Amino acid sequence: MLIPPTAIHEFPEDIFTKEQRKNGAVLLHALCAIYMFYALAIVCDDYFVPSLEKISENLQLSEDVAGATFMAAGSSAPELFTSLIGVFITKGDVGVGTIVGSAVFNILVIIGLSGIFAGQTVVLTWWSLFRDSSYYILSVLALIMVIYDDRVFW
Template identity: 60%
Template sequence: MLLAVCIVCDDYFLPSLEVIRERLGLSHDVAGATFMAAVSSGPELVTAFLGVFVTKGNIGVGRIVGSAVFNLLGICAACGLVTSGVGRLTCWPLFRDCVAYAISVAAVLLIISDDKVYWYDAAGLLLVYGLYIVTLCFDTHVHKYIVKWISPCLSKGEEHRCEEQPLIGWNDTSSLLVHRRTRADSGILFDDSGYAHLSLSLHGLNELSQGETLEIPDTVMGLTLLAAGTSLPDIISSVMVAREGKGDMAISNIVGSSVFGMLCLGVPWFIKAAFVDPTSPVEVNSTGLMFTAAMLLLSIIVLFVAVQVNGWKLDRKLGLVSLVFYLLFTTLSILYQLGIIGNSPVRVCND
């Protein structure tokens, strides 16, 4: 499975993304926060649909919340630990995406606070993501406006900037670093992609069956097994671009995937609340998720501060710090879900 995903990412996904980026004149960080994040987060959207329409439990919500912690700190740790060199980071892309992510977490928290999701709540999440995309489309103008207010931070980050921000008409003079392979007309691209998606689907079903057998609560499964499993494309794509020295693209993919993962919950919620069962809202158990979402907001602060203290470098030191905080946050969230800390344990329903 890992080999199949690596082949698809290295030989097809990254070269295709590079072509799209060049044609549209996107900077690496904008491409990572949009196309790369949305495509690599496909399993998260599928799991959200499964949680709403199939299991009718908290797997979709818990997995996406847990995956967000894994994306922010776990994948950042992987990128830092496996990168042999030092990737330079800039302040604006990280600040932009972290603010967008904080807004998305706050929106989801507000919606699930009463354990009910109505169609207009889900539509609000989709609207927030639409505004995020519009902001990225006018990234240059937004950057120039914001820099007036936070110029000290941005001026420090600009010292390490290796690319410009204009959305249209941006030309890349550097050589393409990803490995290219000419695709024949034999349909091998479809075959490799099919094998990879089939393997990921089987992996997800296997995790669900194991969790059901061991009577693991839905939210705990979402925080651990499903979070890591559905984030596999994000891990591989982020690590690959990080090893090529594109630190901004890797970090933007990490945070952008988390934004997409949180706000894509609005898609199945909107479909069910507006079309499938418009007479009743979608029921969500938010007891343990509120604590986990608070951990998410804290992880945003930790990531931003760690990058700044580390001198805007993506290296092994940053990877180690991210790994420590990821293990800490995940452990605290699981202990809370199991009722070991706090007073709201998640109960397993036996038929």
């Protein structure tokens, strides 16, 4: 019986040895991560949000529609790139769990925190919750039906 390699061996090797990481090189990883988060915040604040505002103005979209489409695409970008890394770099099976898990996070946590920090009472109708939940359930069921037999083809 052939034992598959563990998932950690699917990623590229680290530039530092284990001994170098023990002696403090892991701090360089942490500093790099902090720098990348800071750079991401600058890019989002200075370029992403203003460009979405211009696109919404030119397309004459309401704030609700723009938020539901463009900001949803922006919040789903992490799972897109995680899936791309999983498919093209590690050749692993991280895509489905990442996408479904991230969608649940987006639905529950982001919307919940937005409601908590809104600073005012947010009036919602039953229809929007029912509509969004129904489409999400249908999309997850369609995904399950497609990948049920571990074969995906056109």
